[in-house]
Amino acid sequence: MKRGLAIYAVLAYAFLHIPLLILAVFSVNSSKLSVWEGFSFKWYSALFQDRDLMEAAANSLIIAVGATIFATALGTLAAYALWKRESAWFSGTLYLSLVTPEIITGVSLLALFQWTFRFLHLQLGMHTVILAHTGFSLAYVVVVVIARLRGFDPALEEAAMDLGATQTQAFQRVTLPFLYPAIAAAALLAFTVSIDDYVITSLVAGVDSQTLPMVIYGLARRGVSPMLNAVSTVIVVILGAGVLISERLRSA
Amino acid sequence: MNRVRAIFLAPAAAIALTTLVVPLFIVLAYAFLTRGAYGGVEMPVTVENLTRLWDSLYGAIFLRSIWIAGLSTAICLLLGFPLALFIARSGPRRNLYMSLVVLPFWTSFLIRTYAWMFLLRDTGLINTALQAAGIIHQPLPLLYNDGAVILGLVYGYLPFTVLPLYSALEKLDPSLLEAAADLGARPFTALMRVTIPLCAPGIRAGAILVFIPCLGTYLTSDLLGGSKTVLIGNVVQEQFTAARDWPFGAAASLALMAFAIALMFVLKRKGEEML
Numbered sequence: 430m431k432r433g434l435a436i437y438a439v440l441a442y443a444f445l446h447i448p449l450l451i452l453a454v455f456s457v458n459s460s461k462l463s464v465w466e467g468f469s470f471k472w473y474s475a476l477f478q479d480r481d482l483m484e485a486a487a488n489s490l491i492i493a494v495g496a497t498i499f500a501t502a503l504g505t506l507a508a509y510a511l512w513k514r515e516s517a518w519f520s521g522t523l524y525l526s527l528v529t530p531e532i533i534t535g536v537s538l539l540a541l542f543q544w545t546f547r548f549l550h551l552q553l554g555m556h557t558v559i560l561a562h563t564g565f566s567l568a569y570v571v572v573v574v575i576a577r578l579r580g581f582d583p584a585l586e587e588a589a590m591d592l593g594a595t596q597t598q599a600f601q602r603v604t605l606p607f608l609y610p611a612i613a614a615a616a617l618l619a620f621t622v623s624i625d626d627y628v629i630t631s632l633v634a635g636v637d638s639q640t641l642p643m644v645i646y647g648l649a650r651r652g653v654s655p656m657l658n659a660v661s662t663v664i665v666v667i668l669g670a671g672v673l674i675s676e677r678l679r680s681a
Numbered sequence: 682m683n684r685v686r687a688i689f690l691a692p693a694a695a696i697a698l699t700t701l702v703v704p705l706f707i708v709l710a711y712a713f714l715t716r717g718a719y720g721g722v723e724m725p726v727t728v729e730n731l732t733r734l735w736d737s738l739y740g741a742i743f744l745r746s747i748w749i750a751g752l753s754t755a756i757c758l759l760l761g762f763p764l765a766l767f768i769a770r771s772g773p774r775r776n777l778y779m780s781l782v783v784l785p786f787w788t789s790f791l792i793r794t795y796a797w798m799f800l801l802r803d804t805g806l807i808n809t810a811l812q813a814a815g816i817i818h819q820p821l822p823l824l825y826n827d828g829a830v831i832l833g834l835v836y837g838y839l840p841f842t843v844l845p846l847y848s849a850l851e852k853l854d855p856s857l858l859e860a861a862a863d864l865g866a867r868p869f870t871a872l873m874r875v876t877i878p879l880c881a882p883g884i885r886a887g888a889i890l891v892f893i894p895c896l897g898t899y900l901t902s903d904l905l906g907g908s909k910t911v912l913i914g915n916v917v918q919e920q921f922t923a924a925r926d927w928p929f930g931a932a933a934s935l936a937l938m939a940f941a942i943a944l945m946f947v948l949k950r951k952g953e954e955m956l
Contacts, residue, residue, distance in 0.1 A: 431770075434763060434766060434767045434770070435767065437763050437764070437767065438763075438764055438767040438768075438778075441760065441763075441764045441839075442781055444836070444839075445781070445782065445785050445836075445839065445840075446781070446785060448793065448796040448797060448799075448800060448836070449785065449788070449792070449793065449796055451796070451799070451800065451806060452792075452795075452796045452799060455799070455806075462804065462809070464809060464813075499696075503692045503693040503696060504693060506689040506690070506692065506693065507689065507690050507692075507693030507694070509689055510685075510686045510687075510689035510690035511690070513686050514686065516690065518694075519690065519693075519694060519697070522694075522697045522698075522701060522702060523697075524945075525701060525702070525705075526697075526701055527890075527893075528889070528893050528938075528941045528942060528945050529701070529705070529938065529941070530893060530894055530896065530897020530898075530914065530937060530938075530941065531894070531897065531899075532897050532898075532899045532914045532917050532918055532934075533705075533708070533897060533917065533934045533937060533938060534700075534701065534704075535918075536708065536917055536918070536921040536930060536931075536934060537704030537705050537707060537708040537934070538700060538704050539921060540704060540707045540708055540711060540921075540927065540931070541699070541703060541704040541707055543721065544707060560696075560699075560700060561700060563696055563700070564696055564697065564699070564700025564701060565700070567693055567696055567697060571693070596685050597685065600685075618787075621787055621788075625788075625789045625790065625791065627790075627791050627900060628899055628900055632918075632921065632922075642789075642791050645791060645792070645795070646791060646900075646904075649791075649794075649795045649798060649904060650903075650904065652802075653795075653798055653799050653802055653805070657795060658799065661789075661792040661795060661796070664788075664789055664792060665788045665789060665792055668787060668788045668789060669784060669787075669788050672783070672784055672787040672788065673780070673784065676780055676783070680776065
């Protein structure tokens, strides 16, 4: 049985990883067709000359950095508060976000924004995307930071306060430094989910805030192209590195 | 103390309220309003949007979405269980093997879906290879059908079943299996009568975590199913964008949410962690 399981595991890992490897291999193929012709980086240079793609990549970066900063800061504070005492209301909301399909989060945010725009002179744009992304990355940050807090001894904070620190000082000087690896891991995760999101983003983005996944989606709907393989490879490598570092930090 | 806690929690709670709770209530309300002339919604209040969901076209789409999501979830659990078992039994290498499952999961759902377009299309790698080998002469219609959608969903959400199954299996006391063997159970019997029943919380959590996003899927059915596989998620998206019938889109969202929450109540046991 052990052998059977091991063989099965090899096949399962092949199923999970080979499609992306094939994509990477064909991104350096000089032919446009699914036939190996020769090694070439031409699709990568085409990529960096494509203005739409580059502009979308810049938008995606701005949005992801913004959402990551907000979600990490607010999520860390919330995790600390929830660690002190649970809030049924807040964990209920976290569960709700877990059972809400993305498409519904997207359309309901669109409905909210359009409704508030009746009163405010605003339009869909980067700010609405950043707000939406902050919202859905928050849960990831809270979960990761709370997991680390469960391994923290509250007596350390009490000791700091016995020695004259205020509650805030104890948090800043004792608890926060203990949390740094988890906060970094949470930030990387928030960044990853933000830069990757298509479904929600496509509904709340304006004409001037096309993101990278939106451009990729548009191109993919029209068909397969070697340039798409190249941009996919770049994203997978960057996100993969981010996830691996995040995993390391969490187990540290 | 309590004041500090309140100040720390307030901003996140405000964001959660404005980006999740309030929007859901707005959609709930919109389901009972009338379609506006230029998109948006108008008075009067009506239940017509909800009754329209039961007409034959949308009823069929709903049932088909449940079928495809259910089948994908079952396949994920069947494929995920042996993998979780392998990882749980692989000693010190567990973390490495687990990372290999988690890694593709975090690296772009969109790109992983696109990878299957690349493999399955008429001039894709699989058809090209089969034709070059002389096995087929016409490309097989691999893309733009229900099978491709199910494949995409299984590929996308398999890690979501492995995670909870693994954490359930990891907690399993190995001495229980030794006891079963001592009492004469063969490994297969022990698997069926000890391991799997004790894994039930993991199976339930995996089922919820996969079924709900599959039921609401929009991206996978759009890219891999083309215009042939229209699911409830595509209906919602279509109504809120091109069709501009928000109340009807809201009604479809409401039905989808109601189904997801009902399923949660059926499968979730008190005090069980989801992940």
